[in-house]
Amino acid sequence: MFQLANPRRFYDLAQRLEPWVWAIAAILLSYGLYLGLIVSPPDYQQGETVRIMFVHVPAAWIAMMAYSGMAVASISSLIWRHVVADLFAKASAPVGAGFTFLALVTGSLWGRPMWGTYWVWDARLTSVLILFFLYLGYMALWSAIEDQTKAARAAAVLCLVGAINLPIIKFSVDWWNTLHQPASVARLGGPSIHPAILTPLLVMGIAYMVLYLAMVLQRTRIEILEHRLALALAADASRADRDTSTLSHRSAHSPEGAL
Amino acid sequence: MRRRTQRLWFVVGGLSVLSVAAALVLSAMSDNLVFFYSPTDLIKKAPPVGRMLRIGGLVEAGSVRRSDDGSVAFVVTDTNKTLAVSYHGLLPDLFREGQGVVAQGRLQPDGTFAAAEVLARHDENYMPPEVAKALKDQGMWHPEDGKKPGQQTAPAAMLDRPSGGGQ
Structure with a gap:
């Protein structure tokens, strides 16, 4: 863990792992989609429409997992000042936003035939929409503050404040009456999904997780590269500044300059 | 440090x-933050007649009556109290007796509910049709009563949410 705090080590490790992680993600995704779209049976109530679940539910899981990862990174950034933690959180945000968007869109497309509406303002749907806006706000904050150190600190605080939303999303269906149904998988008493439908769902869940990992590894690696580049450019610029100022200083006082 | x-x-x-x-x-x-009131909530909170609100519960088995002019009447139950609902319009595919439903509309002076919009609510159970049939055949499950598979006495999951119990 502390090895990874070193940007150089993280970069090397990510570079080595990336192709493998992408390959595993591709294999798992194809297998999961095959299971979900072809092998698994229709649902007794929802018929074939239940297959939307295989893209919708894992997307919602990753939406929350990506934010949890950012929150943990933000805590370590605020306490231990790890550059990699900042860059990891920064790199995760667009990935998490993408999965949240996917969950919202597929949920809406599922809601229309099943519930009879694309959207309602119940506690579950609204809290996930807030999660999406938190991701956007987080990204906006990073790009709004020019000083990267200050941006990292502000973004970490925003991320942690927003983390309050995570338990609200998870338990919204238990605490309040919602149109959205209660949890089927992660609940007391075990999953309420028949194994024939649960297996493709879990395979898709793992596939999305590996896909998330591949995206975040690559994006974090690129962030490290950009961070290095910015540091090098700043160092260059200050050296150039010093050179020109000493040059002009010299020329102003040199006998040739006076002539 | x-x-x-x-x-x-x-x-x-x-x-x-x-x-x-x-x-x-x-x-x-x-x-x-409550998206809908159960029939029991309605009696406890007694919202004014004519105000737009949402009610929810299970469609009571055998209560759905369709008329030729496209209007539907059914009874919503939370296994404790019931509420008669009238509606004119298209119902969602998942609208079934024994299944969850959320209706937006107004309470009428006669104590019934006139719905302007009816949404279906599905529960957290997923299974292939053969399994559902087998469960029903074995008499282990009666979806019409709003009971979950293997659970004989507890009320439907959606209705015991607010009290936090259930499972």
Whole structure:
């Protein structure tokens, strides 16, 4: 863990792992989609429409997992000042936003035939929409503050404040009456999904997780590269500044300059 | 090390204060966060007649009556209290007896509910049709009563949510 705090080590490790992680993600995704779209049976109530679940539910899981990862990174950034933690959180945000968007869109497309509406303002749907806006706000904050150190600190605080939303999303269906149904998988008493439908769902869940990992590894690696580049450019610029100022200083006082 | 410990406590303290604040706000607003009222809630809260609101529960088995002019009447139950609902329009595919339903509309002076919009609500159970049939054949499950497979006495999952019990 502390090895990874070193940007150089993280970069090397990510570079080595990336192709493998992408390959595993591709294999798992194809297998999961095959299971979900072809092998698994229709649902007794929802018929074939239940297959939307295989893209919708894992997307919602990753939406929350990506934010949890950012929150943990933000805590370590605020306490231990790890550059990699900042860059990891920064790199995760667009990935998490993408999965949240996917969950919202597929949920809406599922809601229309099943519930009879694309959207309602119940506690579950609204809290996930807030999660999406938190991701956007987080990204906006990073790009709004020019000083990267200050941006990292502000973004970490925003991320942690927003983390309050995570338990609200998870338990919204238990605490309040919602149109959205209660949890089927992660609940007391075990999953309420028949194994024939649960297996493709879990395979898709793992596939999305590996896909998330591949995206975040690559994006974090690129962030490290950009961070290095910015540091090098700043160092260059200050050296150039010093050179020109000493040059002009010299020329102003040199006998040739006076002539 | 001391500065780090200081920052650690600062983060921990900040997060706890924030959680408490969020919990207080949410519990204060919990009435507004409720998406629908169950028939029992309606009797307890007694909202004014004519105000737009949502009610929810299970469609009572055998209560659906369709007329030729496209209007539907059914009874919504939370296995404790019931409410008669009238509706004119298209029903969602998942609208079935024994299944969850949420209706938006107004309470009428005669104590019935005139729905302007009816949404179907499905529960957290998923299974292939053969399995559902087998469960029913074995008499282990009676979806019409709003009971879950293998659960003989507890009321439907959707209705015991607010009290936090159930499973």
